[in-house]
Amino acid sequence: xxxxxxxxxxxxxDYVLRTVEExxxxxxxxxxxxxxxxxxxVAISPAxxxxxxxxxxxxxxxxxxxxxxVQESDVLARPDASTFELLxxxxxxxxxxxxxxxxxxxxxxxxxxxxxxxLRRNLDRAHAAGFKMxxxxxxxxFYLAQNTGQPVLLDQASYFDLTTADVSSDLRKRTLxxxxxxxIPVEYSFHEDAPSQHEIDLQYTDALTxxxxxxxxxxxxxxxxxxxxxxxxxxxxxxxxxxGSGMHTHLSLFxxxxxxxxxxxxxxxxxxxxxxxxxxxxxxxxxxxxVTNQLVNSYKRINEGYEAPRYVSWARNxxxxxxxxxxxxxxxxxxxxxxxxxxxxxxxxxLAFSVLLAAGLRGVEEGYDxxxxxxxxxxxxxxxxxxxxxxxxxxxxLSEALxxxxxxxxxxxxLGDHIFEWFLRNKRAEWSNYQRQVTPFELxxxxxxx
Numbered sequence: 001x002x003x004x005x006x007x008x009x010x011x012x013x014d015y016v017l018r019t020v021e022e023x024x025x026x027x028x029x030x031x032x033x034x035x036x037x038x039x040x041x042v043a044i045s046p047a048x049x050x051x052x053x054x055x056x057x058x059x060x061x062x063x064x065x066x067x068x069x070v071q072e073s074d075v076l077a078r079p080d081a082s083t084f085e086l087l088x089x090x091x092x093x094x095x096x097x098x099x100x101x102x103x104x105x106x107x108x109x110x111x112x113x114x115x116x117x118x119l120r121r122n123l124d125r126a127h128a129a130g131f132k133m134x135x136x137x138x139x140x141x142f143y144l145a146q147n148t149g150q151p152v153l154l155d156q157a158s159y160f161d162l163t164t165a166d167v168s169s170d171l172r173k174r175t176l177x178x179x180x181x182x183x184i185p186v187e188y189s190f191h192e193d194a195p196s197q198h199e200i201d202l203q204y205t206d207a208l209t210x211x212x213x214x215x216x217x218x219x220x221x222x223x224x225x226x227x228x229x230x231x232x233x234x235x236x237x238x239x240x241x242x243x244g245s246g247m248h249t250h251l252s253l254f255x256x257x258x259x260x261x262x263x264x265x266x267x268x269x270x271x272x273x274x275x276x277x278x279x280x281x282x283x284x285x286x287x288x289x290x291v292t293n294q295l296v297n298s299y300k301r302i303n304e305g306y307e308a309p310r311y312v313s314w315a316r317n318x319x320x321x322x323x324x325x326x327x328x329x330x331x332x333x334x335x336x337x338x339x340x341x342x343x344x345x346x347x348x349x350x351l352a353f354s355v356l357l358a359a360g361l362r363g364v365e366e367g368y369d370x371x372x373x374x375x376x377x378x379x380x381x382x383x384x385x386x387x388x389x390x391x392x393x394x395x396x397x398l399s400e401a402l403x404x405x406x407x408x409x410x411x412x413x414x415l416g417d418h419i420f421e422w423f424l425r426n427k428r429a430e431w432s433n434y435q436r437q438v439t440p441f442e443l444x445x446x447x448x449x450x
Contacts, residue, residue: 280363
């Protein structure tokens with residue numbers, strides 16, 4: 001970190017320490033994630049905060065999935081003071097704060113098993129090339145009456161429906177107030193297509209801040225739902241016969257304060273950088289799918305269709321495409337962006353944004369050519385017609401996605417050896433466990449007849 005960065009960091013830490021004292025904060029929660037994107041937290045007293053800012057909080061990394069082996073277990077949690085917020089759900093008599101942490105080795109070097117450090121490293125690469133990545137995800141989820149057994153829906157509403165008596169509307173409203181109190185701006189919120197399905201769209205910001213915001217959003221949604229006596233799930237495909245939940249993510253690169261994806265002289269307003277970035281996403285899409293869609297269940301959503309993309313293609317208005325180029329707002333060249341539609345909300349956002357950036361940036365660095373636009377819905381074409389167009393499909397299950405990832409130099413480089421190897425081992429085990437399960441489908445289909 002340069003001197004200006006150290007001065008800025010010191011100023012942020014001083015502000016946090018003053019706020020903690022002035023607001024009578026009783027607990028400060030240090031947040032980070034494991035490799036799979038599960039939220040982790042440790043609470044410290046305010047008296048310890050200044051020391052933790054200076055020295056970090058030492059803990060046993062071998063107890064966290066994907067972190068350390070036993071013989072090299074200890075790591076440090078170092079709070080990022082710029083992420084400090086007062087927790088709006090804390091009891092009035094026990095004000096609490098929260099701050100995201102970077103995980104480092106004991107010598108202060110970035111820890112290879114920390115997903116947040118992985119995203120930082122990939123953003124630093126982009127910065128070295130003159131770019132800063134911004135993104136905005138559309139996060140879908142379901143409210144259910146319970147989280148065990150057969151899922152029970154709370155409503156039968158559909159896209160944009162206003163159901164004044166619907167408990168979900170109040171849950172969503174309270175969640176938006178909670179996110180606002182946590183300094184996370186929301187652009188839109190509404191009822192999605194499927195019964196009991198909802199969407200919250202976050203406002204465009206830099207990729208690291210957005211990854212933190214996605215983690216906070218998932219926690220806030222679940223907490224508000226629990227307080228309302230229901231359950232919120234970000235499982236990609238919790239129900240048969242209706243669409244699953246995605247996390248369509250809008251992406252753009254900025255250079256010198258301007259949108260590097262915009263070119264006013266191009267027929268569609270896309271710069272050469274944007275075209276090569278899209279080409280990179282398409283070229284490496286099969287390799288990165290295990291990261292953007294990390295669960296066995298993720299592929300039930302993709303295979304179902306609806307608006308989940310199955311084919312490696314791009315388009316401007318065709319929502320069956322993997323990458324869509326939304327119409328740029330009139331007079332707003334900075335709104336030029338691309339939308340990657342395969343992500344689902346169960347991903348680790350730090351790792352998912354890392355591989356998306358790595359894939360797109362590889363296309364820019366090597367000048368990939370953008371293939372022809374998919375002018376028709378690929379779902380309407382036969383397999384032979386798709387082959388004639390040279391259109392590939394995304395992996396159809398987690399095992400296939402892991403095979404693609406394992407051969408990918410790009411994904412290994414983006415994630416680093418530590419996370420790359422652990423992720424493969426963990427997900428191979430998940431697939432193996434799934435393959436040994438006897439499902440309700442099999443019992444219904446085969447038990448009476450064989």
